[in-house]
Amino acid sequence: MNVIDVIRTKRDGGPLTDDQIDWVIDAYTKGVVADEQMSALAMAILLRGMTGAEIARWTAAMIASGERLDLSTVDRPTVDKHSTGGVGDKITLPLTPLVAACGAAVPQLSGRGLGHTGGTLDKLESIPGFRTKLSNDEFVRQLQTVGAAICAAGEGLAPADRKLYALRDVTGTVEAIPLIASSIMSKKIAEGTAALVLDVKFGSGAFMKKIEDARELARTMVDLGKAHGVVTRALLTDMNTPLGLAAGHSIEVEESLEVLAGGGPADVVELTLALAREMLAAAGIDGVDPADALRDGRAMDAWRELITAQGGDPSAKLPQAPETEVVRADRDGYVTTLDAYGIGVAAWRLGAGRARKEDPVSASAGVMLRKKQGDAVRAGDVLMELRADEAGRIPSALEVAASAVTISDTAPDASPLVLERLD
Template sequence: MQILDIIKKKRDGNELTAAELQFFVTEYTKGQIPDYQASALLMAIYLRGMTAKETSILADSMLHSGDVLDLSLIPGIKVDKHSTGGVGDKISIPLAPLVAAAGVKNPMISGRGLGHTGGTLDKLEAIPGFNVNLTEDDFIDQVSAIGTAIISATQDVAPADKKIYALRDTTGTVDSIPLIASSIMSKKLASGTNALVLDVKTGSGAFMQDFDDARSLAKQLLDIGQAHQTKMVALITNMNQPLGVKVGNTLEVEESIDILKGQGPEDTTKLTIELGAYMLVLAEQAKDIQTARTILQEKIADGSALAKFKELVEAEGGDVRVVDNYQLMPHAKNQIVVTALDDGYVNAIDTNDLGMLVVYLGGGRLKKTDKIDPGVGLVIHKKVGDYVHRGEPLVTVHANSFDDDQVQSSIHQAYHLSAVQPPAEELIYEIMEE
């Protein structure tokens, strides 16, 4: 079997067999297929798509490219959450300790930044000393001891996904539904989870900008989960504007802590609680969603969610003092306030453009070897539906090196003002279950 034949077959729009997909995953993981040929196949998949059968086989091949963790010694139903990513989406960081404080065992294997969206691991590494590279044994021990852990996939857990994930970021193949679905499910199933809550984002700042595409992705994810006897729920959520008010690694950790202190923005707080409520119900820690919401709100109010976050940070080597002193994390040297050029309501925001501005400032990756500058980012002052007067701040840009004209132009082009207030934005569009 030759990889060139497989590339040509998919290029021509034909269905790949289980043997061909398994060959690709196995040989690429071993380093026998070079990046340029793997990239060619990924682009062929991006352009030609995959059948449901192919996607399920690809996910299963990536899942079994390494170890599948056995968490059976940890009592209870293990529940994880995954987001398809968006600008300002820091929900995993407050969510993991919040549900752990409510008694849910949450083993979370997370990823790094892809394209215009930030990665949970990059954000957590803004905390001095935070180590996401735990061994499998340490991961299991930590989940058992404190209820949660957020780590990078080890070399032994879904190693194929780790290689393909990094390559997709630099080859223009990030927003492929079958590649996203197989990547998510291989990693999540390999982590030993029993149930999974999905946050599938749609809108101008999401990989799936079209609602129907987001729904299709959710359906493929649910189908793969069902084939592996994993209980799942998918929420399709709004990414037509940044989530919360802070974008960038350090800034998003700050907002995450604010949520756990009960001081977070309304949208990020609401989505954290809503996703957490479904996790509690799947874990059989609450009889219904409303009961689960009440439990989580109480965990924030009584300080136990914040205390659990401190446990998480300490367990993974981070400096717990950041909870009370955000200045212990890296910050950019410069703050550029970009103001409105006209009066009007914010009618729309090109959220992808804001995400890419953070990438160009150093807060994301244009190629997989790029270093992240954790201190750069954006603080959003005006969101969709807000009225702004000429000269009022739209965004404060946190930067180290920058071109002032480019920064100003990027923000002004991303914001669209009108004389009429637009309808209120929904946060959650649809909930899909198996």
Template structure:
């Protein structure tokens, strides 16, 4: 019988330090992450540690060590052989947030490599991979060699993150989800940044959202999260900046999957909704500045077709047909204005939940997504409407889904008389 290896620390001691508001020493914290990843520290013990972290926080150096330990649990990619700068973007997610789709090819059209490792949606925020899988033939799973070749030849890749990146995060994320500790800023920051730093990008721009449809509703907590992540990136040698952006109202006019792809293509063709264009341009400028191109004419690349060429090359490289018809819904239901006036409010979260109930999202990781399901907005806050004018259209494969979606939208929008004061889409820029 083989004698069990002797562990250098005890999980209970580490939990007590954090429970009592102390800072966990580096060696103990690194051990805790490693021991949990290999199954020595039990879920119950890590859950206690996560709750203590939620209640008592972590110092900047603790978050750095936690992030680094999560990176060390798996592989770390490198794109140093590409011969061009790499820059990535991460969004904390929202309703109608399809910005990655036009942004990656736009930035790539300037000779910068954009390795965009993305995920699938869960709940009311859609996943980038789910949107792109609306395109016939497009595939999310690429090997590291395929990804590197596409970055070299095309410049942009949007694909699924491999299981080898920060496996500690995958295990801890699932635990946080069922223990009421998702909101702990040190754990959110280390989760996001461990994957992004392990990805091997030179620089990173964060789109941290606040408001009704955002993960962080409160602007002060969103700001704290942004500052924490910018500090983590900087401490790890990745040039990092963040934009604090408003998610009180859905972004753009399309909420779903296929319809968000359609809207993204409109932006790449030089059109599209003003807010989607504004945020795409703002993030592209940030990314290109970090890649050494501070004077890049981003608007020109949208207007002259360069960004569209990049998009088509990116989709083709992953087996997709950029000219194919996108999935269309079998059933639609349009809600009209009960009276004339000005649209004063369209709250993001209820629209996200309604789209989810129509089939555009999933309740469990294994659930399928209905690519044709979603909502198209005909108006946005500040627009004037006549009585009977269309406000928004619900799309689904089964009309039986409409009642519950409409329930979610009860009191989510308003028509009044007063002009709407517009909150800036980009509230603040955060740097190290």
């Protein structure tokens, strides 16, 4: 094989053969194909696209680059969830123990935040002692005993994806739908789950700004899952406005605990229950209402067991930011816009986000909303509170946070959180 021929084929709009795909993924993983050559191929894929057959083969080759976990010893049905990311998206935190409390095993491999989007592992690491790295044996054993684990993917799972993801991030090819779909699904299939529910977001705070692109991505991933024997379904959900009231790390953990205690913001509860019901149905668990597990404390018990199993202290005090500033309404009216991207950038500037995957983040920094889209306000009312470890971070965050809010004379029409379901 010649990598130049592979690049030219896709550059000119042709389909790659199975042999070309198998070879280029293997060669890139081993360092035979250079970063600049794979960059050219990734850009060609972004511009020219891939057929369904190409995407399926590309995903299979990424899976084959590493190991595939065997969860056959777990005596519960296995089901996972993946979100394409957003602002205030802490759903994994209450959802994982909730579904475990209802009888499933949840092998939740999660990631870190990048740019304006938050990461589940960053949120959990605000809990003193919590370990996000588990060996494969620890991972399987925890699924058997606790029924859930939330951790980083092991080094052996889809190593081709890890290398390609880092390259896409610095070459302007993150948005390529075939590469997004194969990246997500190669890891989820390799982890060994029998069922998977996808939360595919669209809107200002999502990677997919248009619902049409989100739908294409969801359809592609559902088809990939099915092709590999994984029961897969997807929800298309709105990410034009942040989920819940908290956008940060420790403050999102606190909000998740409110949901597990039977309270919390209505939109967070709504999406948590919608995804829980989809996960239980995909796992073949009937006759169980996850809302009951929130009300009677079983979900909270499962959370404490999960956190303890991974070295965390579920009763420990979470980090609090020493520096705060508020954004106030400048007029009477209704909050008509609360832009998710703007709030995400504000949290990022406060220290909750990172520009590169290796950058540190502040556990306590973030934005705490006091008003949501549709709320009535009076001049002087607090719209949100900015939190940071360093006062010097606040001015630039304040500028973008204030511009994320629009107040008008009339209330906006309510828009649904879950728009579509695909299976």
